[in-house]
Amino acid sequence: MIISDDIKVTTEILLRGAVIFVLIDCVLVSLLVRSVKTEALVGMKWKLITVMAIFFFLLFGSIVSIIFWDSVYSYVFPPGARWIIPPLYGILFSMAGLLFWWIATRLKRYAVITFLLLGGLWGVITHVLAIMRGILEKPPMLQGSDPFAALTIAAFEFIFYWCVCLLITRVVMYFIKTNKDGH
Secondary structure (H helix, E strand, O other): OOOOOOOOOOHHHHHHHHHHHHHHHHHHHHHHHHHOOHHHHHHOHHHHHHHHHHHHHHHHHHHHHHHOOOOOHHHOOOHHHHHOHHHHHHHHHHHHHHHHHHHHHHOOOOHHHHHHHHHHHHHHHHHHHHHHOOOOOOOOOOOOOOHHHHHHHHHHHHHHHHHHHHHHHHHHHHHHHHHHHOO
16 A cells, blocks of 8 residues: 655644544543553563554554555665564564563552653653654655644654553453353
8 A cells, every 4th residue: 555645744734633642541541550460461461462563563563664665664674674674573572562561560659650651751762762863854744743742642642552552452451361260
């Protein structure tokens, strides 16, 4: 699937997207803070990391390698990276998730919020690196977009991704427990 170069992602679109992610994040974060206690987060370790590896592999496999390769990512990555990025990012992002899980579970009281906010920080870090590679200058689709807007949406977008991974893991854990208990 190829996205046309005629589509322009403006600063306004990025900021509006950030607002949408903020609203969704507020709902998901409040749900997860109430439903995932620190002890549960501790017990999710390898299941969460596995979910994250699969999630980010599929996300980057579809977005980077298929949907936006020609219109965005081919401008900042060599051609051979197209099919290497999904498994590499699946591993890299899940390892970041493992580090953030470790940090978050050391903070007993705010473990879930810490984990999710660190995911947002990871989004900012990865997008700073992408900006340094020229992602806002080289692809016509993104030319002229403000770096601050790109980093703003990245923070809330990645909190959303971390929420989705934690929510999927929570649901999987629920079904494992339910089946184990025989219900």
